[in-house]
Amino acid sequence: MAKRDSTTTDLELKRTEEPSELLRELVAHLRQNRTQLREEWVVRISETRLLTAMTKEEIFAEATSVYDSYVEALETEAFEALQAYARNLSERIIPRGVETHEVVGIVLLLRDVLARSLFAKYQNDFKKLNRILDAYEPAANRIANTVAVGFVQERERVIRQQQEAIRELSTPVLQVRERLLILPIIGVIDPQRARQLTEQLLRGIRTNRAKVVVIDITGVAAMDVTVANHLVQTVEASRLLGATVIVTGLSPEIAQTLVTIGVDLGKMNTVGDLQGGIEQAERLLGYKVASIVEPN
Amino acid sequence: MEVPILKQGAFLIATFQAALSDADLNHLRMGLVQQVVKFRSRAVIVDVTAMDVMDSFASRTLREIAHMIRLRGAETVIVGIQPEVAFAMVQLGLTLEGVATALDLEEGLAYLNEKFKVTN
Numbered sequence: 001m002a003k004r005d006s007t008t009t010d011l012e013l014k015r016t017e018e019p020s021e022l023l024r025e026l027v028a029h030l031r032q033n034r035t036q037l038r039e040e041w042v043v044r045i046s047e048t049r050l051l052t053a054m055t056k057e058e059i060f061a062e063a064t065s066v067y068d069s070y071v072e073a074l075e076t077e078a079f080e081a082l083q084a085y086a087r088n089l090s091e092r093i094i095p096r097g098v099e100t101h102e103v104v105g106i107v108l109l110l111r112d113v114l115a116r117s118l119f120a121k122y123q124n125d126f127k128k129l130n131r132i133l134d135a136y137e138p139a140a141n142r143i144a145n146t147v148a149v150g151f152v153q154e155r156e157r158v159i160r161q162q163q164e165a166i167r168e169l170s171t172p173v174l175q176v177r178e179r180l181l182i183l184p185i186i187g188v189i190d191p192q193r194a195r196q197l198t199e200q201l202l203r204g205i206r207t208n209r210a211k212v213v214v215i216d217i218t219g220v221a222a223m224d225v226t227v228a229n230h231l232v233q234t235v236e237a238s239r240l241l242g243a244t245v246i247v248t249g250l251s252p253e254i255a256q257t258l259v260t261i262g263v264d265l266g267k268m269n270t271v272g273d274l275q276g277g278i279e280q281a282e283r284l285l286g287y288k289v290a291s292i293v294e295p296n
Numbered sequence: 297m298e299v300p301i302l303k304q305g306a307f308l309i310a311t312f313q314a315a316l317s318d319a320d321l322n323h324l325r326m327g328l329v330q331q332v333v334k335f336r337s338r339a340v341i342v343d344v345t346a347m348d349v350m351d352s353f354a355s356r357t358l359r360e361i362a363h364m365i366r367l368r369g370a371e372t373v374i375v376g377i378q379p380e381v382a383f384a385m386v387q388l389g390l391t392l393e394g395v396a397t398a399l400d401l402e403e404g405l406a407y408l409n410e411k412f413k414v415t416n
Contacts, residue, residue: 199383202383205399206399209403233386236391239391240385242399242403242404243399
């Protein structure tokens with residue numbers, strides 16, 4: 001990096017044209033040779049076997065718009081439009097299994113194709129070529145960066161979305177005995193998940209004709225006032241369906257929250273751990289569990 | 297639309313229909329409170345399965361029915377509250393404290409049979 005800087009300072013002394021002027025010249029060149037360069041780029045893409053998930057026509061169509069936004073970003077040095085386009089493109093191609101290396105690969109290919117054409121154009125004027133490249137390279141690198149970051153961000157968004165979907169699936173309502181359900185809650189409860197839990201539980205009570213429900217919150221480290229209130233409402237709503245709720249595994253922090261918000265403990269049936277909760281539920285339902293083997 | 301009140305052994309059963317006006321509810325309340333003594337019933341089951349929306353007036357009437365029936369010497373069980381309705385009621389603060397609830401008519405009858413078998 002330091003080495004390069006010293007050469008550019010040398011060149012700067014001899015610089016006669018403004019960088020913006022060079023950039024304009026560069027952009028004019030790229031516009032003029034648009035068809036040819038674009039085609040060359042597409043050929044290079046298929047040669048290197050990138051974007052195999054897409055058809056030739058699709059690649060060509062995307063290449064055209066990428067080329068145009070690329071040249072535009074070079075010209076205006078405004079990267080917002082390109083960023084938006086990159087995000088939009090990623091949104092379309094990620095579901096088709098396009099990988100990060102492919103996207104970065106095609107942008108770098110375009111950068112190389114354009115650089116080659118600049119070499120060809122200015123091969124007789126080495127100093128000018130150097131100055132043109134000085135103007136071109138930083139902008140081109142920034143574009144490559146922008147597109148890659150846009151793609152990765154989009155991927156991360158998809159991952160976040162999937163995490164949400166997993167979270168939705170991770171609240172099972174399980175029947176352990178006739179008329180006895182358990183609802184083990186693990187992880188962080190936000191208001192949205194709390195609402196979902198309630199819906200699933202109430203529906204579960206109806207479909208399983210449950211009389212007793214054990215909600216185990218051992219795996220929940222803390223809950224805020226809203227969620228705690230929601231839990232109390234769930235207990236009351238379950239009672240309206242004729243089911244008794246036993247809450248087990250309250251952590252000290254949650255106990256503190258419940259006391260702070262002044263929960264009426266008469267309505268809440270709480271037992272220390274899941275085993276105790278199930279035992280109490282069995283008593284309520286009239287089950288008696290006995291060992292069939294004589295204890296030694 | 298008037299709500300029919302059925303006599304089933306020692307119990308009275310009233311089934312709510314989907315759309316009941318406030319006047320219908322008042323009528324039902326008076327009917328139940330009168331008949332519970334007339335038939336010497338031990339309990340009243342109010343079935344609200346058909347109600348997919350429960351407004352505050354209907355909830356309040358249910359609670360009033362339960363309390364009035366108790367004063368008349370019998371018990372009330374509300375059965376068939378829909379899950380969505382249950383949660384909406386709780387959010388409105390209508391929790392029907394002190395009123396027995398059951399999943400459906402069958403459960404309500406089972407609950408009452410169990411209860412009165414013991415006291416008999």
